[in-house]
Amino acid sequence: MSVRHALLALLSEGPKYGLRLREEFEAGTGEVWPLNIGQVYTTLQRLERDGLIESDDGEERDSPQKRFRITAEGEHELAGWLRTPPDMSSPPRDELVIKVLVALQVPGIDVHEVIQAHRRYLVELMQQWTRIKDEADRDLALGLAVDAELFRLEAMVRWLDAADGRIQRAAAEPSARSRDDLPRVKRKAGVTR
């Protein structure tokens, strides 16, 4: 989460005090990403140093009473950031994927049991997020943030379901899963040691 750009976005509505910025940041991100006040002020200092925001002159330094406003350069920076897709091109080194791949190679380990342990954990997390959504169905920001978590976790559960089936089918046709195939699969998933 870019605190820097979130603060710029809040200031694009008009000049604001530091304390108010923190409150609005938390409300705007559905309180899913708690922020401490220190982080707000360090980020504000950097934004000011970079000329993206300005503060009222002559007031006490770093005071919660200090008022900030966005500069033209800041507005330009914000507009550019909003339209720049985050980097998703290289596959993340996913610990869950690695664990399932490793479990396949460890003798005496039931991969399906390993998969189920992870599936249960993910579904338990999803239950907690869903309960939050259920209780806060009128909070748009929270609803959006919770949905993002739910879809992310659901994707992992679906991958586990698919892996479960794929491994079961491979076990039914032993030739499909020879030892020679494994290193290739590992490289594809971006797993290196």
Added chain:
Amino acid sequence: MSMLELRQVSKVYGQGAAEVHALREVSLEVDPGTMVAVMGPSGSGKSTLLTIAGSLEEPTSGQVLVAGQHLATMSRNDKARLRRQSIGYVFQDFNLLPGLTAAENVALPLELDGISARKAQAAGLRVLTDLGLADRASNYPDQLSGGERQRVAIARAVVGDRRLLLADEPSGALDSANAEAVMRMIRTACKQDVAAVVVTHDAQLASWADRVVFIRDGRIIDQTAPAPGPESLLGQDR
């Protein structure tokens, strides 16, 4: 007392070499006011579990109790009455009757049970109102969206004094907003002390449940722990 209890329920289809074990010694308890999701891949036995719980099919062995009554000791008529009065079913494809309005569809199970049309319709309208569908009461199914049809089907499943709601992939073909509306409705019913069992392969849908039971090859292999409160995710250190 549990609203639904399965004790060591097994179901075998076919014989000899063609024998298929759809369920193997499944035990499950669902209390009033709780939603249990049964999650598993297709062919895992989850739909069989639902039809046996709803007395639409008989187990090969084991016992099924609905509201404390052993299904095996009940006559065919008693079971039919139990199905009409206590159990509501929701399927993926809605099953609303096209020639009847939403209110008439919802009232139908009560009318079939001998309640006067006027009383049945009043009860139907009440449940539609409780579930936020009052403005759709006089619409016919083809005038309703897929999401609305499924919500009417849920209203029909809980009308009267039904205390056990059995749903098979209730949001199967719906988009995520309508799926959420359907699950919110089932939760609302549970808050009014209905016990619900939802079978699904969908983790988002299952995550609305108080407890998720995982089924595979006819066996319950695992279940989720009781959930901690939201503070565990939203953080307290502020």
